[in-house]
Amino acid sequence: MSYRRRASPLHAARAAAGCAYCLSLLVAALVLSAPVALGAVLLAIAGAGVGAKVGREMRRAALFATGLGLAVMLINALVVRDGLTVIARLGDLPMFGQTDVTLEATVSGAVLGARAVALVLCGALYTAAVDPDQVLRLFRRFSFHSALTATLATRMVPVLARDARRLAEAQRCRPGPPPSRARLVRAATAGVLDRALDVAAALEVRGYGSARRAPRGTGLRRAWSRHDLAFTAAAIGITTLAIGGRVAGLERFSSDPALHVPVSAGGLAVAAGLLVCALLPFADRRGIER
């Protein structure tokens, strides 16, 4: 998965706003634990993916994340002994010992799994919708060379993947038994070193070795667009709602000793507010093409 500029409000927003927006969804997924609130966060992330036209990329990430989430739920149900409501007696299992699966452990595992899914999806949304070059430009203020090295590493991943595919194809064209893995690794390493030397030479002649910072106060003041403002406001709104809801105890949830999932008006308001904050910026589709 990689960044592609698309005609969407999130792609049109500056990287700082996009970063803040994705980070606020991440914070909400980490802070909130009530099923309703967490469900709202998941819905918000999925909706943002659709709104940003990266639904296909998100679906691929969701497939991976769902497996991860189910694994978390299953392991939690098997290893956690909390809870009073036994839903399955599995007897004496190797490694696990006497195993009784409780409703409380299963639900708390599901919440942990849902949180894992939300975190993966946040990462996928960020990767697909926030321009990495702009993000690295933000970080250049702190370390120019480190940022460029990181960019280079990102750029070289698809290049080296193509090199590896080419090498594999060439080996398929060799008649007779294939060469040993060790030989292939050596050949691939030699290829990567050649590539690295070429890239280093290209960077040298672009002046990388004598890179200088731009003088302070000479930055180009890019006017804040409607999308920059909308996503920054959304990020602030989501973070405030998530932390505020948590501090106010509006989304209290417990699974020990018994399952307690209160659905209060306040909790529902937090969930609804989250959804509105996350999805509202996508309603304005003016100026999204570049």
Place this chain on the structure above:
Amino acid sequence: MSVLSLERVTYCYPGAPTPALADVSVEVAPGEMVVLAGGSGSGKSTLLRAANGLVPHFHGGVFAGRATVAGMDTREHGPGALAAAVGTLFQDPETQVVMGTVRAELALPLENRGETAPAVARGVEEVALALGIAHLLDRPTDELSGGELQRVALGAALVGRPELILLDEPTSQLDPVAGDELIALLKRLGEDFDTAIVLAEHRLERCLPFADRAIAMRGGRVVCDAEPADFLAWAAAEAPELATPGARLLFGLGLAPVAGVKRARSALRGRGLIPAADTPAVSALRRSGREAIRFERVWHELDRGAAILRGLSLSVRAGERVALMGRNGAGKSTLLRHAAGLMRPTRGKIESAGRVALLLQNPTDYLVHDRVEQEASAAALATVGLGDPAVYERHPRDLSGGEKQRLALAIVLDDPAHEAVVVCLDEPTRGMDRRRKDELAALLCELDAAVIVATHDPEFAAAFAERVILLADGAPIADGSPSEVLAGGTYFATETARILGGVGGALRPEDGIVLLTAASEVGA
């Protein structure tokens, strides 16, 4: 005052027994376009690297003499400092483009120089407009075609408005259309910005018409430094491997060589040597023998993507030598991969009479052992002309480009139990000089198997092929003898054919000389 000055430069790479540059003196004036000619290993690339400071700062080694670029001595100023005055474009655009988007790539050199954000933004916009890549600015660089990528790399070299641009075989990875566009663009930019251009190229017929001067190198020395017409006269007499097909045609007819199709045609017209348009074609396609491979309504459709091959049907007979031509993306490489079984058609079928050997674009990908003799049997090595036992002990990666190509060919042919009935080669002449191309063409003509070569090089196709198939959008649009296909076009035509306007189907200078001599005798 010159923008580049090399005074008696001698340079030896670390551990090399002989110098790569020997007593080289060259001056380049502002706005001048200079073409560097010479065989592989003649010192062209090293001269460019001496001009941008990579020699000696990046490569090390022993450097003598003095190189001055825009008033800066390269012994005192490294490539980073020189980058403000010199832009460089290497052969492979893939390793030069380092950022994620085109905009970021073009901005990088200016940001490296500590330019202010407004200056960076303005520089990016201007160079993008000048190169016609403004529509690519927000595209990810890993989505670009080879031609687009090369333009972006050129943009990154030009964005700082350097006084000198150095280009090392920039068209070797491009199809003829993109290659011609790039050279014409360089000429225009050189005139607009008064930028001096030094261009190393093997396909001289492409760039000499635009050049102000040509410098020939041999064994690290400058052996000729003259205007294009004088250079061609020298080459035709002293170094035929550097003479363009047009120059060889004119020289063979006793005329003074000139650069460019238009000038060559007018030289012929001046002597009344242009043949009549109704002169019959030299040869038509004759096919015989059993079928070696057959493609039957083959489709290759990408999942959620374009169709690369569109119901392609063709057959190749045993011993037939076929050149597969077409612009980048026409489906040539895909067709070869299907022939060798690396890809499966989404519809249609492919039948072959036996094993299909495939040599892909990069021969180094085949080399995995430490000694040449471990890579292929002695018989296979002898078949490709690497039978000298002195070569056996060498490391495969230390071989020259042409030798690597032949070794890789030996590897794919080396299966005595299942001799290849079809041998496919994908762009085997990229970056090769003319002598090596001639050697490869001769080698292919000696093979018993059917040979299919995907190539952008019409001169090479004319030298080895007895049939040419022109692909466009995944289907053949022309299929016939080289004379029938390569004589009539512009981009997919040899220089001789372009000079003669396709008359008589003459493709090579030798054919043209025979045709014109016969025509003048008839006229007399």
